[in-house]
Amino acid sequence: MKFKAFLTQDGVNLLDKRFLPALDKLGRICHVYLTPDHAMFLHNLLGGDGVQSVAQFKKDVLFRDYRISSQNADRIAFAIDAALLHRALRSAVTIQTQAGDGTASIQIKLVKKLPAGSRNSAPYLTFETKGLRSAVVQDVPISKPLSRTDVLQLQSALDAAQDLPRTLVQVPDLAQMQNLVDRLKNVGDLLAVAITQYGDLHLQVSTSLITVGSEFRRLRVLGVHANAPVGDQNLSAPTRTEMAIQRGEALSIHVSMKHLARSLQCHLAKPDCAFYGIAPQGACLMVIFQFFIPGTRLTDKSISFHCRLPVLDPGSS
Structure with missing residues (x-):
């Protein structure tokens, strides 16, 4: 299971200035659902009695050099804290701005790391801001990626949530x-x-x-x-x-x-x-x-x- 991509400037602006503030108000924990063509942020599609929400983007709106692979038809889903995700993105943007050389880029990818004091590795969504002279890495903890069964259930719930009123x-x-x-x-x-x-x-x-x-x-x-x-x-x-x-x-x-x-x-x-x-x-x-x-x-x-x-x-x- 692999995912990595670079955020486009339009993608950074959409997420930082618009969608992540809105998603955090809807509910702190959401699912990120990545497919070969789209990136989605979903609330309450797998349970809960709150507001369901679906924010969907064609991958080229947010990313370039988008690479994804998994045994679930190249689909990956996991839960994440929207506030932590937004905080990491804002930090990456600050570092990018401070680089001042026009070359700094923000790469986002899934990794497994060994947390301090633990014997078991844990999954993270990592932001790596690279410039000519430095690179800064920030890790956002995520849930264990959803199983094949759970991804199918999420996709079914997503399909059902798309039905429009007459x-x-x-x-x-x-x-x-x-x-x-x-x-x-x-x-x-x-x-x-x-x-x-x-x-x-x-x-x-x-x-x-x-x-x-x-x-x-x-x-x-x-x-x-x-x-x-x-x-x-x-x-x-x-x-x-x-x-x-x-x-x-x-x-x-x-x-x-x-x-x-x-x-x-x-x-x-x-x-x-x-x-x-x-x-x-x-x-x-x-x-x-x-x-x-x-x-x-x-x-x-x-x-x-x-x-x-x-x-x-x-x-x-």
Whole structure:
């Protein structure tokens, strides 16, 4: 089992300034999943009841001289502490900058080393920053690489996590959503989310004493869409939503307010826009982030990032 590559400058900037800060907010421990074509960072795909997330990059976005081999069809996966990974990368970047000769490069590779005071070797993800005059090595501890069975299970979970909702609505900007969540989380922990094929997003928190909510209407719709009935326009938001559900033109679920607040941290990755959708049969709330090719409005298909928020039973709150 071997992996080594050099980080590109674009890869360093993407990870250091955008994705690793976001991934650390989602959960400290994540899986790194490397294949011949992609590098991925995954949260909670192999268990846990938290937010699932998938950040996927084509290998050339992050690396050059990318070399990988394993008995699992050249696929390698392991768990790592996102905060430690980010700290090691930042140190490598500092060393690279201090070299000042324009030749310093950051190589990343899997190694086994004997920890101090131990008789058994342990796996590490190693950063080696090389310049003309010096080289600095930093080791980040990782889990034992996943077995063939676990890699297959991870790939199956990844495939399942890619299923898109039939209807997606483009959500408002981060500041607006963050302000709303800050207000709603003071009311309760269980959030009702409804999405219609008309482009409406309805968020509501209820307790025995109060119900507070907000609705965003006529949002951009991707996928299955429908025209809102003219006669519904003067009805209340809950009534319109309930009627849309009865017509099969909307879905409604309950999610954790904490999970939604955590998913908003993904905006640290600086996506250009975000879409919300409810999976078929109300399986989860999916948040999909879209990135544009710099200087254009064209989707950058070399990067993808999405979250899945688990559904909660209203009766359990």
